[in-house]
Amino acid sequence: MRMQWDAFLTSVQERGEYPSRREADRATRVVLALLGAHLVGNERAELAAGLPETCALVLLNPLTAAEPLSPERFVRATAAWIEGATEETAKWDIGAVLSVVADTADEDLMRRVLLQLPPGYDLLFGRPGMTEREPDEQPYQDRAEQPERFAASE
Numbered sequence: 223m224r225m226q227w228d229a230f231l232t233s234v235q236e237r238g239e240y241p242s243r244r245e246a247d248r249a250t251r252v253v254l255a256l257l258g259a260h261l262v263g264n265e266r267a268e269l270a271a272g273l274p275e276t277c278a279l280v281l282l283n284p285l286t287a288a289e290p291l292s293p294e295r296f297v298r299a300t301a302a303w304i305e306g307a308t309e310e311t312a313k314w315d316i317g318a319v320l321s322v323v324a325d326t327a328d329e330d331l332m333r334r335v336l337l338q339l340p341p342g343y344d345l346l347f348g349r350p351g352m353t354e355r356e357p358d359e360q361p362y363q364d365r366a367e368q369p370e371r372f373a374a375s376e
Contacts, residue, residue, distance in 0.1 A: 224271065224272060224273065224274065224275070225272060225273060225274055225326050226274055227274035227275070227276050227277070229274075230250070230273065230274045230277060230322060230326075231243055231246050231247060231250065233322045233325070234246040234249065234250050234318050234319055234322050237317070237318040237321055237322060238314060238315060238317075238318030238319075240318075246318070248304065249304065249315035249318060249319055250277065250280075250319050251280050252300055252303045252304055252315070253300060253315060253316050253319040253320060254273075254277055254280040254281045254319065254323075255280050255281075255283060255285070255303075256291075256296060256299055256300060256303070257281065257320070257323075258280060258281040258282060258283050258285070259283075259285045259286055259287040260286075260287050260290050260291060260296075260338070260339060261281075261335060261338055261339075262286070262338065265331065265334045265335045265338060266281065266282065267282070268327075268331050269281065269323070269326075269327055269331060269335055270282050272326035272327055273323065273326055277323075290338075290339060290340050291340070292340050292342065293340065293341075293342035293343055293345065293346055294342075296316070296343075296346065297309050297312050297313055297316060297346075298312070300312040300315060300316055313346075316346050317346065317348060320346050320347045320348065321347060321348035323347070324347040324348060324349055329352075332347065332349060332352060333352055336349070336352050
């Protein structure tokens, strides 16, 4: 079942301890836009399906990243997109948003999402240890052999 926008934003506002819904909204849109540029395929669509329509539209924006950002670069990019943010406040924003996103997904979907991203995103989602791979699973680095999946949108 799709989470409602009001409930999603309330959760982000509470977790981020934002004084206003406007700040929670801003953090949500920035973090989801960056995340959406790094996810592809069914996982991106399935994750979007559990989010409020507003969030899903941001996540499904047709922009794609040329290469996956490390968690550290994701934090820096978030800080750059939010006026007045520092890397420390960006970590706070990311944690508030992505932990709510993770709550909307089941464990299998979260695991598949995290397998698309470089190591360390499990911490950003508030799900440490979820990225331990089985021996037959293909690590995210092998995606470089499939550049068409991460080419910038034309």
